[in-house]
Amino acid sequence: MSDRNVLPSGQAKIDELEMVGIVKRFPGVLANDDIDFDVRAGEVHALLGENGAGKSTLMKILYGLYQADEGEILVSGERVEITNPTDAIAHGIGMIHQHFMLVETLTVAENVALGLKSTRGLLTDIEHVSERIDELARLYGLFVDPAAYIWQLSVGQQQRVEILKALYRGAALLILDEPTAVLTPQEVDDLFRIMRQMADDGHALIFISHKLHEVIEISQRVTVLRDGRKIGTKPTSETTKSDLGTWMVGREVSFRPIKSESEPGEVRLRLDNVSALSNRETPALKGVSLEVRSGEILGLAGVSGNGQRELAEVITGLCPVTGGSVFLEGEDVTDKSVAERTERMLSYIPEERMRDGMIRNFTVAENLILREHNKAPYARSGFLDLDQIAVHTGDLIQEYNVKTPSQETYVKSLSGGNIQKLVLARELSRQPRVIVAAQPTRGLDIGATEYVHQQLIRQRSSGAATLLISEDLDEILALSDRIAVIYEGEIMGTLDAHDATAEEIGLLMAGVRPDERSEAVG
């Protein structure tokens, strides 16, 4: 590029952007605790951390979606105020969100033009926009037809449209929020090629991820956040996967609830070489085998999006398998419906409790009978027994300590913790023989979390076989008798909870197998 301060798009470079001493508090949570972060022209700076580590909060502050409580942002040494995304865009900062902000029924050019002033006043200037898109696409190798409708494009192409949108608005610095989460491996390769070129051309890129190998592959520097604090920043070439893994998850286990020694009984849940597709039709599970016995909790650790959701849904019958078999108490239920598996006393605490677990516009009582509504005592020969429902749901509300004004209250007006208590009341009160609990404490406060843990341990004592799927390693370590680690749809290994360490699990979560470890550490 002839002029060293100008990007191919014609925009001025951002030599250096600094965030200094950023603090952001949410009610009850310190999301960002005095974080320093900087990114320079020509580099990809990876921001690494688990869910809830504060990555997204930090970047939302940079893009003007949140306001920092303390700290400042400097662009090329000068202090700037960014109070909304328009400010951010004016300073040359663009963000590619994980969930694309595109209108499916409009064309690429129309999406790019959306929200911008037209050069022709009230009339659109799509031809002009299309020309500029073509120009940018040539410069950056982002080939996409400006006249194509968004719904016609693959996810990878839609992402290019998002990048074009940012470039069109003059972005010199791009924040990419987990851009690979939705892509196929080939699309990831394409994205990385584009990112490298943009960095070479002088853009500054921030790459948010929790996938270690991608961070190693694409970034020049890496900053790790954990629990809202910055652990450190290093040139990527001076780190290894195992360093990063330890930084990301390695920590003292905060507490282990006192639980008796496990007395595992017979195998109640068995998966034999199970494969399944995600709802995007990409392979999500690749030959998973595992066993859960009566009276034990098997913890499934893993970074989100590695097949946990599909695994839960394959067991509960919501997602079909493409290979392998699922057994409940020795019986092959692979082709059985959700209802038939429910009959076999399988209970499921779903990850998306508000979407799957509860009906917002149903009352507390109606939600409590959701799974067993057609059985005694709730129903008799096709009719609901309202008296019995009132008595039994009243008992459940009391037993599970649900705070609700009445049984007739709509669930949508309850708090998250109380809603999860309702799910537990419904799923655990039926004396399940097998339990699948997916992210059972996500988004709950400490009190509610402890309550959920107690309930799961109580079920273990009464002999249920529990598969606990969680991204919270502390939770896994605290509750599990054995720990399996899932990575890209495969079980990396199963450890005994007694001698498992967070570091060991962290490595498996990062996709480092024990036999590769010596090499990774060395």
Added chain:
Amino acid sequence: MQDRLNSLIDLLLPVFATLAALLVGAVMLLFLKVNPITAYSALWEGAFGSTNALAETLVKATPLLLVGVGICIAFRAGVINIGGEGQMVIGAILGTLIGLNLEGWPGWIVIFLALLGGFVGGAIWGGIPGLLKAYFNVNEILSTIMMNAIAVQMMNFLLRGPMIDPSQAELASKIPQTARLLEAFRLPRLVPTRLHLGAAIAVVLAILVYILLWRTTLGYRIRAVGQSPQAARYAGISVKRHIVLALLFSGAFAGLAGATQVFGVNYRMITDGSATGFTGSAGFNGIVAALFGQLHPIGTIPASILFGALLVGANKMQRVVQVPSALIIALNGLVVVFVVSSEIWRERRQRDRLRAAAIEGEADASGPSPAVDPEVGI
């Protein structure tokens, strides 16, 4: 006390909304240089002024209620049934066929079979879009509208050919109508007016559908599917099956409305080439009545009577003050707009109350005693 006042306001809200709509209508009447008071008293007179007027109102309300009750089921299941017109037509055709071909059978058996035929005919016509939606993901709004067109053409074909009144077939005029039903096959009248048994049947069915939706496991599942297909699926409820069932039932009630019109009012089928000629748009107005009744079968009863009254009273008003018939349609529309808007207001009030109650509940929860408040959970 506060609660009672609140629920009273909620209950009366549609009434206020209707009055507000009539007020706007009054302004329109003034522009037409018509005294609104004269016009509205004519409307009232026409709808409720005499036994006969009241009976006519109820006669008009009957198909609205039947269709509306079916609409409650479909909408509660989250499917939009716009096919009431076609379902009425098919139900009427099937009922009429039974009525015309069972001469010599006892009257009440024929009536029963004919109404059943209407029920089944409507069920088929509603069930087809249901299957298409459940198994081929065909948008039910489109398919039910298309089914309306098919039903009308089928009616036109049948009434001009195979089902034409034999006496008309011999005449050059060839009016597309069936033969008249035998006297014994007509729905009995309740009072010496045109009010027939169909009105009573409709009210009983509205109560039965209320029981279906809120007292049976099937109704529970239908409502669950409508509120959250994901949660229903998660709980092992077949979303597809209940979508089909809901449209089946919804169509069945419209079909019954069609058969009731033939056996209670017209005693024959006759077509002017359009669906409206036969249904009087009850297939569409039933949707409005159901929405007005807050998708509750019992609420649909007064809603149907209100719209029946507007339809009948408007005729009288038109005759007395000589306003264009378009104004009547506009007045109907105004009522709908105002009532639907007041519904949003009602929901907001309810939400605020629930939130306040929930906050109170939470506050209780944070109190020192973990014991459950005796009033909570009973």
